[in-house]
Amino acid sequence: MSGNKISIVVLSNHREQLQMAAMIASVGAVSDREVLVFLSMNALRFFVKDTSERADAEGSVGTMMEQKNVPPFEQLFEQAVELGGAKVHPCSMAMDLLGLEQSQLQSYIGEPMGLTMFLEEAQGGEVWSF
């Protein structure tokens, strides 16, 4: 049922944006919604295995999230997949641009996806962008 679907486009390198995207993905996925996450632009590098890249705090809330015991956005995206069956795919354009292979990304992330496929999958459902 396409109306049950949440598609989330994640582009930002800012913690507050990434956190909200991850919260919607994880809570949506465990609440019987079909969730698709599309990682592109500046967001993709945070999903490379063993990366030392850190998201910018963005604002005072982002800074507080770093200091307190807030679940990291990377963990929430993984839980969206593991606990709720969400699908997370990297943008094939960003993969090509950054010279990345799927094997270099976190293991819960699926195959690179192009926009034709993403638009097809997202059609008729909600689309959120961060």
Next chain:
Amino acid sequence: MVVLNGSTGEAMSERRIVDARGSFCPGPLMELIAAIKMVQVGDELEILSSDKGSAKEIPQWLNKVGHEHLGTTEQDGVWHVNVRRKK
């Protein structure tokens, strides 16, 4: 802890404590969901949360997906949300 049948002394169900104190939304909910997958249908869980928003959200999630909310108590800034797995 194991909940025993008062007349037969047999274990009716097991209540598992999920300690999510100190974590913020949606951490306690995610910890509960991970724990629910580990127990049998009919088993009870008690989730401890110091995050007030999570204490409110967990019963809403239970209602949405169809597990039983057995009640919530609050003591010294910690919410105890009691849950039974229904499916």
